[in-house]
Amino acid sequence: xxxxxxxxxxxxxxxxxxxxxxxxxxxxxxxxxxxxxxxxxxxxxxxxxxxxxxxxxxxxxxxxxxxxxxxxxxxxxxxxxxxxxxxxxxxxxxxxxxxxxxxxxxxxxxxxxxxxxxxxxxxxxxxxxxxxxxxxxxxxxxxxxxxxxxxxxxxxxxxxxxxxxxxxxxxxxxxxxxxxxxxxxxxxxxxxxxxxxxxxxxxxxxxxxxxxxxxxxxxxxxxxxxxxxxxxxxxxxxxxxxxxxxxxxxxxxxxxxxxxxxxxxxxxxxxxxxxxxxxxxxxxxxxxxxxxxxxxxxxxxxxxxxxxxxxxxxxxxxxxxxxxxxxxxxxxxxxxxxxxxxxxxxxxxxxxxxxxxxxxxxxxxxxxxxxxxxxxxxxxxxxxxxxxxxxxxxxxxxxxxxxxxxxxxxxxxxxxxxxxxxxxxxxxxxxxxxxxxxxxxxxxxxxxxxxxxxxxxxxxxxxxxxxxxxxxxxxxxxxxxxxxxxxxxxxxxxxxxxxxxxxxxxxxxxxxxxxxxxxxxxxxxxxxxxxxxxxxxxxxxxxxxxxxxxxxxxxxxxxxxxxx
Amino acid sequence: xxxxxxxxxxxxxxxxxxxxxxxxxxxxxxxxxxxxxxxxxxxxxxxxxxxxxxxxxxxxxxxxxxxxxxxxxxxxxxxxxxxxxxxxxxxxxxxxxxxxxxxxxxxxxxxxxxxxxxxxxxxxxxxxxxxxxxxxxxxxxxxxxxxxxxxxxxxxxxxxxxxxxxxxxxxxxxxxxxxxxxxxxxxxxxxxxxxxxxxxxxxxxxxxxxxxxxxxxxxxxxxxxxxxxxxxxxxxxxxxxxxxxxxxxxxxxxxxxxxxxxxxxxxxxxxxxxxxxxxxxxxxxxxxxxxxxxxxxxxxxxxxxxxxxxxxxxxxxxxxxxxxxxxxxxxxxxxxxxxxxxxxxxxxxxxxxxxxxxxxxxxxxxxxxxxxxxxxxxxxx
Numbered sequence: 001x002x003x004x005x006x007x008x009x010x011x012x013x014x015x016x017x018x019x020x021x022x023x024x025x026x027x028x029x030x031x032x033x034x035x036x037x038x039x040x041x042x043x044x045x046x047x048x049x050x051x052x053x054x055x056x057x058x059x060x061x062x063x064x065x066x067x068x069x070x071x072x073x074x075x076x077x078x079x080x081x082x083x084x085x086x087x088x089x090x091x092x093x094x095x096x097x098x099x100x101x102x103x104x105x106x107x108x109x110x111x112x113x114x115x116x117x118x119x120x121x122x123x124x125x126x127x128x129x130x131x132x133x134x135x136x137x138x139x140x141x142x143x144x145x146x147x148x149x150x151x152x153x154x155x156x157x158x159x160x161x162x163x164x165x166x167x168x169x170x171x172x173x174x175x176x177x178x179x180x181x182x183x184x185x186x187x188x189x190x191x192x193x194x195x196x197x198x199x200x201x202x203x204x205x206x207x208x209x210x211x212x213x214x215x216x217x218x219x220x221x222x223x224x225x226x227x228x229x230x231x232x233x234x235x236x237x238x239x240x241x242x243x244x245x246x247x248x249x250x251x252x253x254x255x256x257x258x259x260x261x262x263x264x265x266x267x268x269x270x271x272x273x274x275x276x277x278x279x280x281x282x283x284x285x286x287x288x289x290x291x292x293x294x295x296x297x298x299x300x301x302x303x304x305x306x307x308x309x310x311x312x313x314x315x316x317x318x319x320x321x322x323x324x325x326x327x328x329x330x331x332x333x334x335x336x337x338x339x340x341x342x343x344x345x346x347x348x349x350x351x352x353x354x355x356x357x358x359x360x361x362x363x364x365x366x367x368x369x370x371x372x373x374x375x376x377x378x379x380x381x382x383x384x385x386x387x388x389x390x391x392x393x394x395x396x397x398x399x400x401x402x403x404x405x406x407x408x409x410x411x412x413x414x415x416x417x418x419x420x421x422x423x424x425x426x427x428x429x430x431x432x433x434x435x436x437x438x439x440x441x442x443x444x445x446x447x448x449x450x451x452x453x454x455x456x457x458x459x460x461x462x463x464x465x466x467x468x469x470x471x472x473x474x475x476x477x478x479x480x481x482x483x484x485x486x487x488x489x490x491x492x493x494x495x496x497x498x499x500x501x502x503x504x505x506x507x508x509x510x511x512x513x514x515x516x517x518x519x520x521x522x523x524x525x526x527x528x529x530x531x532x533x534x535x536x537x538x539x540x541x542x543x544x545x546x547x548x549x550x551x552x553x554x555x556x557x558x559x560x561x562x563x564x
Numbered sequence: 565x566x567x568x569x570x571x572x573x574x575x576x577x578x579x580x581x582x583x584x585x586x587x588x589x590x591x592x593x594x595x596x597x598x599x600x601x602x603x604x605x606x607x608x609x610x611x612x613x614x615x616x617x618x619x620x621x622x623x624x625x626x627x628x629x630x631x632x633x634x635x636x637x638x639x640x641x642x643x644x645x646x647x648x649x650x651x652x653x654x655x656x657x658x659x660x661x662x663x664x665x666x667x668x669x670x671x672x673x674x675x676x677x678x679x680x681x682x683x684x685x686x687x688x689x690x691x692x693x694x695x696x697x698x699x700x701x702x703x704x705x706x707x708x709x710x711x712x713x714x715x716x717x718x719x720x721x722x723x724x725x726x727x728x729x730x731x732x733x734x735x736x737x738x739x740x741x742x743x744x745x746x747x748x749x750x751x752x753x754x755x756x757x758x759x760x761x762x763x764x765x766x767x768x769x770x771x772x773x774x775x776x777x778x779x780x781x782x783x784x785x786x787x788x789x790x791x792x793x794x795x796x797x798x799x800x801x802x803x804x805x806x807x808x809x810x811x812x813x814x815x816x817x818x819x820x821x822x823x824x825x826x827x828x829x830x831x832x833x834x835x836x837x838x839x840x841x842x843x844x845x846x847x848x849x850x851x852x853x854x855x856x857x858x859x860x861x862x863x864x865x866x867x868x869x870x871x872x873x874x875x876x877x878x879x880x881x882x883x884x885x886x887x888x889x890x891x892x893x894x895x896x897x898x899x900x901x902x903x904x905x906x907x908x909x910x911x912x913x914x915x916x917x918x919x920x921x922x923x924x925x926x927x928x929x930x931x932x933x934x935x936x937x938x939x940x941x942x943x944x945x
Contacts, residue, residue, distance in 0.1 A: 051794070059859055060796065139840075219840040220830070231840070502599055506606065506713035514794045514863055545864050546838060550794060554858030556847035561840070 003077030005055060007070070014052035014073045015040055015063045016274050024278075024354060025259035025340045027076030028052040028063050031484065037076035037339055039259030040064055041358075041481070042247050042266040044365070045549045046515050048257070048481035062550070078339025085113040136230030138560055143235040145170050146429040147223065148243055149215040149368075152180020153190060153415075154407020154422040155243030156197040161426025161444075162241075163206045165435040172213040172225045172232075174549070180245050181289075181408070184268035188292050189415050215242070215368060217546025218401050226551050231558060239402040239429040242369055243422065246362040246408035249384065249519040251284055252487065252527070254334040254476045260341035260355050264293050267357040271300050278354035279305055282344045284333055285360035286311040288383075288413035291320035293359065298322035308353070310346045362413055363522055367544040369405040378525065378536035379411065379457040385522045385541060386411020386454045390421070392428060392441055404428055411454035420444075420451035479527060480520035482513025487531070490524045494532055501525065501540050514550060517542055565593045567915055568749060568759035570736045570773065572596025573605040574716070575765035575893045578904035580728045581719035582631075583912045585638065589727030591916070593759075595751065597735040601716045603767045604900065607835065607868030609790055609814065609822055609945075610715075611803050612902035613650050613707035614676045617662070617942040620926045621877055622670050625899075627923070628906035629706070632715075635905075641718035646817060647708035648801035651686065652678075653698045659807050663702045666942075678704040692799050694853055703802065709814070712901060736766070738776035739890065746777070746889035761915050763891040768833040768869040770894040779886050781879060781929055783895050784872050786829040788945055789838050791846055791865040795819030804853070805944055811849055812944055821860060824945055825849045835867045870898040870945070875937035880907050880927040881914065891915065892929055898945050 027037015038049030043064040052063040151173040182194040213227040223234040270276040330346035374387035406425035427444040430436035511517030521541035748758035768785035803814040813823035825845040851858035879895040
């Protein structure tokens with residue numbers, strides 16, 4: 001794929017515009033250490049590579065969000081010239097850990113090489129565009145409500161349960177459509193349940209939905225939601241149910257920071273919603289929803305397209321998979337390509353592909369939960385890390401600022417557990433509002449205990465990597481795709497005596513980029529378990545901080561806040 | 565232990581580092597309540613300057629900057645020190661006059677003058693800035709930035725390699741005094757650790773700890789917050805300070821834009837909270853000071869503490885009326901990391917060589933009752 005520009009009209013998403021114009025993936029953002037063009041890995045604001053460079057504005061914007069105004073997106077190619085020039089900085093790379101004098105040389109060489117390759121953006125000025133405000137109205141304040149973040153299956157189930165006890169519920173959904181992940185899984189139990197919840201919602205008058213509204217975090221003044229027009233504050237003392245879902249982390253394979261390596265939900269979105277039709281797709285890993293996704297991809301793509309399912313041995317349930325998909329057994333994978341992923345080396349097989357879908361174990365997007373003080377527990381089957389179970393004592397919940405994680409955000413990935421945890425969350429919220437009794441909570445809790453997978457799941461018998469991992473940690477296997485921190489860097493930090501994730505973060509820069517440790521901390525903890533025998537739950541992950549999405553400054557520039 | 569340092573932040577780690585440099589490493593131990601840098605050391609904006617409105621602080625900062633710049637050579641670790649300078653922006657004539665006066669009376673004579681620049685020149689050099697409403701600027705090229713975590717790890721690993729013991733998760737509950745002398749400290753869950761000398765370098769937690777030895781020091785912990793945006797092209801080298809406001813913004817070499825607006829701060833040692841009011845004000849700062857600033861996406865916000873004395877100058881050394889062997893090294897009021905290297909050296913010389921440098925005497929905790937405060941008014945943040 002060559003370098004160039006794609007004109008993106010107002011209201012369109014840069015990633016979709018580029019995909020349609022170029023009929024395939026090409027780099028939207030430059031990578032760092034290995035300087036490869038990047039593509040969003042998933043459609044969440046913090047996903048690796050989720051930036052598109054607007055050349056005519058000299059600004060980076062989220063690649064998966066509609067533009068406020070027409071602009072020209074730069075597409076980073078990776079032709080022969082770029083390939084040659086990219087070797088130079090890699091050769092003098094200082095490494096992530098305590099770079100010394102080579103760091104200065106690396107900086108100079110990199111700048112020269114990449115300007116020559118056409119990868120350096122020009123002027124030193126940011127030019128604004130579109131109607132994004134510079135100052136917004138003072139926040140509206142919600143009181144005496146239950147707020148649910150996320151309108152997927154768990155969010156809606158929790159909202160309806162709280163409403164059942166008489167609570168007034170506000171559902172804040174970050175996107176403009178309801179349903180979350182289940183939207184893409186048509187024909188499954190999950191989407192069937194979603195359908196039922198949506199029809200109940202339409203007749204439930206005490207539940208209001210706010211679209212295009214994200215949860216940004218807990219501040220002194222209370223929980224804050226951010227919509228298109230500004231901030232909404234949830235007064236302190238109102239419970240907040242976090243149903244933000246989950247995402248599959250990028251699998252640990254050599255050099256898999258190429259455009260064309262995408263998460264399961266993002267792959268489904270591109271195919272189901274935006275009509276992307278790759279010729280050859282490889283689905284790597286066998287985590288939750290992988291087999292359902294394979295069936296949907298097969299159905300959407302039709303017989304003339306090729307689907308490979310890559311996994312290891314016993315975890316592949318052949319009866320669950322589409323008939324003409326090809327199973328490839330592999331214990332490790334390497335993704336290669338020039339400017340986009342085009343080759344998947346799985347074990348001994350070399351597969352030519354247009355898209356590589358990462359479907360290993362899920363990682364709950366529980367950042368607000370971790371910020372609220374929930375601890376992360378390593379779970380070797382199905383889910384990756386999940387927050388401790390929801391505490392039901394009022395004091396404990398108050399300590400956690402009345403934040404209740406449910407569904408995939410709480411480490412539940414089977415429908416039964418998702419719904420049980422959501423109903424428990426809704427009941428607790430109603431109880432906190434004085435609308436449900438302790439008996440109601442106890443009943444909901446015992447149902448949750450029965451159905452929950454997360455409660456039963458502990459790190460069983462040594463850390464099993466939830467993703468396919470190489471035998472020996474090479475310098476080219478990344479855990480942090482924003483900061484280019486590799487497995488080898490993390491192990492080096494560990495061997496130097498930095499035995500806590502906080503210190504490893506400080507020494508390597510892991511988790512300090514846009515992704516803020518959402519994937520990287522967990523991947524690093526598991527890698528330490530796998531290669532150094534550490535207990536991932538003990539190594540832990542670090543607490544996140546607000547804002548839990550990345551709001552533009554203009555949306556937070558609240559006029560006259562002091563006068564509240 | 566001959567010297568027990570309570571606090572594994574900027575002051576404590578720098579003291580240990582200097583002790584190691586001077587050959588006293590194996591006679592020093594550092595007790596840290598959580599993990600190294602848990603306090604403000606890992607939460608600050610990573611800047612150093614030499615310019616203060618008081619002669620004493622300027623002298624001290626000049627000496628300390630020299631020692632800070634030696635860290636890479638001495639430790640072999642690169643804390644990414646960049647001399648990008650500080651750029652103060654003025655919107656009032658009196659402010660400009662105050663800077664000119666300081667330049668003439670203090671900074672020029674000490675060899676660290678600032679350049680007074682017209683707004684037009686600033687606009688040319690830094691096209692990304694919105695300079696409406698500003699009359700002039702002062703540029704101090706002697707100042708710069710570092711990576712706070714790497715700096716801490718550089719000093720701590722050097723000290724550890726040269727004999728200093730670091731103990732984390734060791735919360736000191738009280739200072740043990742008997743017969744008018746320090747005997748050691750009591751560590752939670754462990755018991756009494758004996759020491760001949762104890763230096764309290766515990767930042768925001770120092771006042772409470774010193775009170776257990778019946779020592780009262782005037783310290784107030786103000787919670788301050790910072791935000792960083794996602795990385796953008798690196799164009800803003802200096803730290804830009806809106807002088808009258810005390811607000812500032814800058815850019816890290818990685819490209820993140822860092823900013824904080826001065827608002828009314830809560831008095832607390834709890835660093836876990838952030839105020840939406842502060843965030844909103846700082847977002848306004850970005851939106852107004854940078855062209856296209858309202859489009860910049862905010863990645864993370866966090867809080868730290870300015871452990872502040874009545875005159876905004878640090879406390880170093882001891883009061884003769886205190887129990888023997890008890891020292892203090894704290895109260896940096898927002899400029900601790902940059903001052904810590906020199907403070908550490910002076911304190912080590914005092915404890916191990918019985919040499920009381922005149923610079924140490926200046927910052928003695930006795931200065932308030934002696935009527936000799938060092939009133940520092942060039943405070944940032």
